[in-house]
Amino acid sequence: MVAPPDNDILWARGLHHSYGTGTALAGVSLGVREGEILAVTGPRGSGKTTLLRCLSGQFAPSEGEVWFNSSPVHTLGARHRERLRLDRFGWIDTQPHLVAELTAWENAALPLLLRGEGGRAARNTAAEWLDRLDVGDCTRRRPAQLDQSQRQRVAIARALATTPQVLFADEPTAPLHRADATQVLRTLTTAARSHQITVVLATHDPEATSLADRTVALLDGRRSRGGAASAPDAESRAACSLSV
Numbered sequence: 343m344v345a346p347p348d349n350d351i352l353w354a355r356g357l358h359h360s361y362g363t364g365t366a367l368a369g370v371s372l373g374v375r376e377g378e379i380l381a382v383t384g385p386r387g388s389g390k391t392t393l394l395r396c397l398s399g400q401f402a403p404s405e406g407e408v409w410f411n412s413s414p415v416h417t418l419g420a421r422h423r424e425r426l427r428l429d430r431f432g433w434i435d436t437q438p439h440l441v442a443e444l445t446a447w448e449n450a451a452l453p454l455l456l457r458g459e460g461g462r463a464a465r466n467t468a469a470e471w472l473d474r475l476d477v478g479d480c481t482r483r484r485p486a487q488l489d490q491s492q493r494q495r496v497a498i499a500r501a502l503a504t505t506p507q508v509l510f511a512d513e514p515t516a517p518l519h520r521a522d523a524t525q526v527l528r529t530l531t532t533a534a535r536s537h538q539i540t541v542v543l544a545t546h547d548p549e550a551t552s553l554a555d556r557t558v559a560l561l562d563g564r565r566s567r568g569g570a571a572s573a574p575d576a577e578s579r580a581a582c583s584l585s586v
């Protein structure tokens with residue numbers, strides 16, 4: 343087992359993952375720099391979600407390695423991976439999975455409370471992020487009293503509230519209308535840049551790829567050549583990342 347380059351916060355080599363007999367990842371390697379916003383693109387079924395789940399420790403890949411901050415993730419047991427996700431990672435799903443019985447405020451504060459933060463501090467931080475996501479006036483409402491766009495904004499505020507080292511976002515603006523999606527994406531990427539949060543963003547949205555530093559494209563569970571560089575130094579960054 344060879345340690346990854348020091349300058350990659352997240353690094354994966356030769357990732358394979360299957361669902362039963364269906365292969366979702368067939369040997370994907372990549373590196374993500376600290377503070378980088380990386381877009382993962384590809385057609386439906388190309389493996390984007392599976393890649394994000396393997397990188398974030400939700401799935402243990404059937405083959406291959408994942409390293410975070412120069413420590414192996416793929417050799418960790420389920421409980422240690424869970425702890426790593428709670429302490430270091432954030433996750434935004436395509437659909438906002440909020441707790442129906444809790445208010446927007448309580449939903450956004452939840453990961454902070456699970457980390458052991460005091461109630462008042464957690465609620466203050468959650469309120470700040472709800473404000474930034476333009477749902478500051480919905481804090482006392484439950485998910486059923488919010489529209490889809492407001493629910494997704496609460497889910498994004500919840501993911502940002504912990505200021506994770508790496509934020510994984512799986513097509514986070516798919517349920518939003520065009521204008522909403524653009525505004526939410528800009529808020530998300532601006533917040534990530536100002537807080538040095540590394541983002542791995544699975545997306546079909548050209549607007550999202552234009553806000554990223556670099557794009558990695560997948561096809562049939564492998565890296566394809568479709569990833570277009572979007573930043574001046576993208577070529578040199580891409581050279582640091584492996585592709586098979």
Ligand SMILES: Nc1ncnc2c1ncn2[C@@H]1O[C@H](COP(=O)(O)OP(=O)(O)OP(=O)(O)O)[C@@H](O)[C@H]1O
Binds near residue numbers: 366387388391
């Ligand atoms: N739970 C599952 N059970 C069986 N097969 C699955 C499962 N999840 C994904 N797959 C299959 O694995 C492959 C990769 O799926 P994945 O969801 O990772 O791709 P994706 O690029 O994120 O697609 P989409 O854009 O539709 O979300 C596809 O062939 C898909 O049908």
